Amino acid sequence: MSETTEAANATNAVTGTGASGLAALEARLQQDLAWLELPAKSWVPPKTVNGQQVLDVAVIGGGQAGMAAAVSLLHLGINAVIYDQSPAGFEGPWATTARMETLRSPKKLTGPALGFAALTFRAWFEAQFGLAAWEALDKIPRLQWMDYLRWYRKVMALDIRNDHRIDAILPRADGVVELHIDAPAGKSVVLARRVVLATGRDGLGGAYLPPLAESLPRALWAHSSDDMDYSKLAGKRIGVIGAGASSMDSAATALESGAERVDLLIRRKELPRINKGKGAGSPGLTNGHINLPDEWKWRIRHYINVQQTPPPSGSVQRVSKFANARFLFGASIDKVEVVGDSLRITTPRGLFEIDFLIFSTGFRIDWTVRPEFAAIAPHIRNWRSRYMPPVGDEDMELSDSPDLGPAFEFQQKHPGDLPGLERVHCFCYPAALSHGTLSGDIPAISDGAQRLAQGIASLLYGEDVDTHYKNIQAYAEPELIGDEWTPSEPTEQERRGASR
Structure with missing residues (x-):
């Protein structure tokens, strides 16, 4: 028996499982925090502007990134309030728009635990279901991950204001950022020294759609990230454009909902087989990416983009087990025509008649679809202004990415045009080119949250x-x-020696 297994068995023997096991785990976590004197005492000087109290930090987004950021700030003695537009317990995509059966990340990754063993998913899972269940688990069920995040929120006692939508972010020259908020109680204005955008994969924009979507009736298509009732696809012929994980998830969900047929229209000749991003993961890159020369940052991120991430094996098998699913390779879209209540799609592989089309075409930075960013968008410096890649290595996603400072802060395209912009920190996926993948994905989210919090602590201290x-x-x-x-007198000999 391994040392890990022995330790886990000992833990289970002490704590038990189920509700009692979870209660014991929570007690252990609180003891760990107490032993480490966490959270630290608040040290940021209180600030008011025209009689209104100013928050230390406002975090926009209450998913795993926003919560990890808030906990990291609180542990450094910086007060943080989280605002999320979703109802309580539905922050992030896990219980809404995500359609995978399990997470794509290996179960062993510690995610937003911030170095606390008792805060990991594994600890939470084993406390309730035991070691044998953990060892039998392949990957983490998606909805169970959401349950874990709900528990994380509770045990870390986070101040999350749900059903709060941000209407505007207005940096000011007087050392604060003004947030216009729409909530069930009405509209309000909040002031904060710093604002963290923890807004997820589409954090600075939204779904990417090819131009042809603009000419199609909205009732005949959706993006894979849309919050949609797939039961309405029962009995219909469905087309899915794309071959990534979300394509497989959408296709499988449509098939499971009773679609007559699902055609995956795949531009490539075959699916990519190797996840190059997984091969890039190491503590070296996690900590070293930020200090790489621009050409190496670009080269690594561009290579991973071009190679593309293959869908998980389980996601592909979830689709292929249906006899009415077709994988159509080399089927790039030449034309889409509306024919009555259906669509006729022309590809090099032939003509396909479908009733509903799903674009699984990813996300892009698009300030125009995020009105809350209207005041800051024109002033944000991006990588297009910073770096010109070699011919052949152009990459729109990377060029559009914000050029961030060491604490994930936005930088002004023209210094002086928008004082205070640097008080807004981008802790979502588009930070990847500047900082590496530390601001959204599970593997290094704790590293990113701690870097963010330490950077903000340094900036706040310097201000005051x-x-x-x-x-x-x-x-x-x-x-x-x-x-x-008791004061002592020198000896007589010592006094005589001093007088010589």
Whole structure:
């Protein structure tokens, strides 16, 4: 028996499983935090503007990235409030638009646990179901991951304001960012020293759609990220454009919902087989990407983009087990015509008649679909302004990516045009070119959250260094009272020696 198995058995023997096991795990987590004196005491000087209290940090987005960021800030003594547009317990895509059966990441990854063993999914799972169930588990069920994140929110006692939509983000020259918020209680304005955008895969835009979608009736198509009732596809002929994981998830969901036929229209001659992004993962890249020369940052990210990520084996098999699913390779889209209530798709492989089309074409940065960013979008410096790639290595996703500072902060395209823009931090997927994949995906989300929090702590301290210096000067708690010692007199010989 391995040391890991012995330790796990010992833990199960002590804590049990089920509700009692989870209660014991929560007690252990609180003890760990207490032993580490976490969270740290608040040290950021209170700030008001025209009588209105200013938050230390406002985090927009209450999914795994936003929660990890908030916990990291709180542990450094920085107060953080999270705003999320979704109802409580439905933050992020897991229980809404995601359609995979299981996560794509290996179960062993620790995700947003921030170095705390008792905060990992594994600890949460084993506390309820035991070691044998963990060892039998292949990958984490998607909805179970959402249950874990709900527990994470509870045990870390996070201040998440649900059903709060951000209407506008307005950096100001007086050291604050103004947030216009629409919530069930009405509209309000919140001020914060710093704002963190933890807004996910489509964090600075939305779904990418090829131009041909614009000419099609909206009732005949959807993007794979749309919140859609797939039961309406029962009995219909469905086309899915794309060959990534989300394509397989959408195709499988349509098939499971009773679609008559699903055709996967795949531009490539075959599916990619190797996940180059997985091969790139290491603590070296996690910590070293930010310090690489621009040409290496671009080269690595562009190579991974071009190679593309293959869909998980289980996701492909989920589709291929249906006899009415077809994988049509080399089927790039030449033309789509509307014929009555259906679509006729022309490809090099032939003509296909379908009733509904699903674009599984990914995401892109598109400020025009995010009105809350209207004030900041024109002023954000992107990589197109920073770096010109070699001919043949052009990449729209990378060129559109924001050129971020060391704390994930936006930088001004023309310094001075929008003072305060650097108070908004981009902790979502488009940060990947500047920082590596630390701001959304499970593998390195803790590393990214801690880098973000440490950077913000440094910036906040620097802003108020004069106040902190005065506090140092005013600090008057004595270490010594004065009665801890008795003054001694030199000997006669010592006094004579001093007078020579």
